[in-house]
Amino acid sequence: MTAAPPSPPGPGLGPPGPDPAAPERPPALEAIGIVKRFPGVLANDGVDFDVRPGEVHALLGENGAGKSTLMNILAGLYRPDEGEIRVDGAPVSFGSPRDAIDAGLGMVHQHFTLVPSQTVTENILLGLRRPRFYLDAGRSEGEVARLATEFGLRVHPKAKIWQLSVGEQQRVEILKLLYRGAQILILDEPTAVLAPQEAEELFRTLRAMTDAGRSVVFISHKLTEVMAIADRVTVMRRGRVTAAGQPAAGVTKRDLAQLMVGRDIVGLYDKAPFQPGDVLLSASDVEADNDRALPALRGVSLEVRSGEIVGIAAVAGNGQAELAEVITGLRPCRGVIRIGGDVVSNRPPKHAIKAGVAHVPEDRTGVGSAPNLSVADNLIMKRFREPPVSRGWLIDDGRTRTLAEELKDEYAIAAPSVDTRARLLSGGNLQRLILGREIETRPAMMVAVQPTRGLDVGAIETVHRLLLERRDGGAGILLISEDLDEILALADRVDVMYEGRIVGSFDAQTADIQQIGLLMTGAGGDEPGDEGVAGAGDLGPAAGPDVAETEAST
Amino acid sequence: MDVTLLLAAGIATGTVLLFAAVGEIFAERSGILNLGVEGMMLMGAVAGFSTAVSTGNAWLGLALAMLAGGLISLIHAVVTIHLRADQVVSGLALTFLGTGLARVLGEGLSNAGETARMPVFSIPLLADIPIVGPVFFHDQSVLVYVGYILVPLAWFWINRTRPGLHLRAVGEAPAAADAQGINVYRTRYVYVFVGGLLAGLAGATITLAVSPGWFSDLTTGGRGWIAVGLVIFAQWSPLRAAFGAYLFGAITRFVLDVQGVQSVFGIENPFLPGRSATFLLGMLPYLLVIVVVVLGSREAARKRVGAPAALGTPYVRGERGV
């Protein structure tokens, strides 16, 4: 494949960096014919990729397309089974991330690699060779502060990581790379955890870096962002490159979508008419602390009615996780939460289960399933106390297996048998197991947290379909997701949370994404005449249940 | 009974716990829980003592004791770091192995009689300070002085140096450390080994300095476990560990010494040897460990400082980690 065509000077938006695209100058980074196999998966199948000095090169692809694998190879975390990597034209071989960093390549992973108990400066010094022995905290903090100012990365050098917001932690990750003199920065889905306005701030920082001659590889599956920031775009699908280094100016979103998924992107779902019933869940003035004993919920009031999906839109760490936990009894709180008149707050989790609250937790492997127990054991987690699974004190093994077999078939859980350990299931299958278990009890109320995170396209569609079926079946669903698109596609109403409060409520049909984005970052408070700001919670009638369109259009 | 003498003896006894606890702090800070302290101490105790018996050289005994503790700790290291075995089970196995092996190797040593000991001396000038001098600097074993140096050194190493920074990172967030090019496995091997060296030193401190002789597995009498408990109380800080170790040393001495007193204020001492109440008094150190661990756990919960986050978890690159 013609890896790096000696293209004419870059697309119109070529930055004024130092000689960005002179033909004779080799690419800052070049990967040729990369192959990487995992047991049972060909993650990268002969991938070519190149980055020029001073450009933002977007790498686009669905989950599972092999983007992260490729970048982990470039960052020295994995070794390619085949292929070559060149930096500034010279072949290199990375045995560890440190080799990559030494060659000027740094990566900001989706899951940050920071030490929570250490300070910003300590994290930045981590793994460096100098100072060799004695660490002079004051001097290093000064250096970090200077670097932060230079690139507009606001963060306090002495702060402990666990005290920082997700956005701030991302800045620390970027600072870490800059401090190491990285010339090429790889950012793995950096905006996934950011509000739209934070993302824009990040883009400004990225521009500042390319202006200074550095290169950025920007991994994403969000087309809009890619169009906004990238100079060139490479698209991957199923481990292969489907479009190599296209100038972003010359392609349309539609083209990219086609390249990415191999078909047109499916639009919004065909939803049944919105016909809410009685109030199922009502929370009034709920306050709770997070794991660090800091206030996480500061007076949340909300209602979910039967037959509706209420989406909670919020940037990570604004109390939405704690909200799910107080409703399901996993976290103590102040205030009252009722399920159909029955108080469930501050009761043991068993009480919420009995009251008919199903919970699809964010942490599938740690909370939603017991990894070393069998599929069958995992499927009875919520009903082992009741017949037919239990007979008095005993659990009926035969009936458990029958039930498990049925669920396994009904929800298409791909596993060799119901005796297979849950940890051997893929992410999508595990989520089908959890959803199957939770839905099978015909819950009146469902709390679903990040139900599709990390799943592939097919699995996402299944999950969405199952949730909508429950809604149409009369359940009330509280959908907590950091993916705004998902919320807008599924929810009937959207509540925006910021710093433990509900700062706005919208009808999903008429919601203004820009407005929601502003509220998510706490910027909405200044806006005059904003319907959601004043009444944190009093949204029942305001949400306009009479807006019931028969069909959602794309 | 003379309080300064009691305290001075307590410091010497506490030095045993100090070495073992600081060693365990290093291992646990790297994320490896090593419950085999008792076994490693016994290995050190027997290696040190038998070397001193056969060569007459206590220093050589000391070196071999540390080596013995270090080497046996490597079994735990391989099994838990590379083979990802459960650290609790492996640590228990190490205790069994160390205890059994020490008993086998120490067969017949009980009758060894007088042997070489580590030198005892006073520090000029410092020994003359009132109260402090007689307690800390008068006629103490050289190992006690080593303890005084070790504590600040260990603290400095952990909190103010690059290797210490990396040690803490490996124990708190191995994935993050790995991503920065720190060799998680090597770091853990090194500090488990250091823990073994210090446990061996602790064992030798018993047999070559504090209470010379070999009494089979009663030589340590559970002090390895007390050290593990102290680490929780110390919240993984060498400074607090020193405080706890010396305190326990003093209490242990007190329990022993109180049996030597005939009567107090004319009341006959109920704790004379042979009196069954002695056994109730003997429970004191063990009960105190429980109290101290409870207090330590409470405080840790309140201040939200706890065990190194990755303690007890094997690190596997690419797996969902801490």
Place this chain on the structure above:
Amino acid sequence: MTLRIEPRMSVPRWLSPAATILALVVALAISGGVIAFVGGDPIRSYLHIVGAAFGSVGVISDTLVKATPLLLTGLACTLAFRMRLWNIGAEGQLLLGAWGASAVVLFPLLPAGTPGFILIPAMMLAGALAGAVWGLIPGALRALLGVNEIIVTLMLNYVALLWIQFWVFGAWSEGGFQQSEQFPPEAFLPRLTDFASAVPALGGLTVHLGFLFGVGAAILVWLVLERSRWGYEIRLVGDSPEAARYAGVDIKRLIIVVFAASGALAGLAGMSEVSGVVHRLQDRFSPGYGYTAIIIAYLARYDPLKVIIASILFGALILAGREIQPSGVPAMIQGVILFCLIVADVFVRYRVRLVRTGAAAGAGAPGGSATSEA
């Protein structure tokens, strides 16, 4: 060259028992090396062990006698370990159980001359209760205050030892010796030899009713763990406390209850020992049954029924090991066995192979790209 360790997707049925047997063989080989190194004759030692433990009906009976406390304490550990509660205190709970059972006779809680069919159940109850209380302490501290149970149970072992000494050197001492007076015959658990007058072949067989208790307890614990709601909760907590909480399990209560039940089983072991074997309370009557129980539970892979077999094997080792010199050999063999089992376990759960490249990286997680893309 680097070690690459990948989880097995499926474990063949034969692999686990094969690995266990191989581990035992390797452990004996290693221990043999050490015995030879210190001047012993490993082959003779092992032959001696086999002969002394299984050579005749009489010694098999003796082996079962030694296996009895191991069986009950092994079950105590199994129950707790299934929930990943590290009850290292079976030894102390056994001692307290022995004390509790003795108290019925020695205080006496029941008047002298109480018939056996009342006395024995009373002693069992007292022993189990005392053991349960001793287990309750670390259980409650762990559940309510989050205190590390390993340290507490260990310390309580030492305290229990001193507690026994306090009584047998003091109030219950028989003429200043470190033991109590002998129990009345009504307090003895029936032995096979007691029926020698009817069936002469049973003469000299010391195995007592305690062994049957043990087998019964094993079946009961198996039923509880594998077939009851309570056991399901225990297994759930043992695998993932977070998932258990999510499933509505009251973890704190479960910790306390399991610890008490575990202590009761160990306490029963103590009762069976004083009532079935020693017939009095004495200092150091246990050669560390409660510690060996840890290895037994692990060897049996926390399966109550396999604990029966494992405890017989270790009963043999302890019985025959008494005569082996140097005296530390059985303890050492136990340690070596435990390590070999741990290593064998790794080979069962993971595929371990040497890879030629120097790649430290790339030990892909299960599901390969799924995790790397997550």
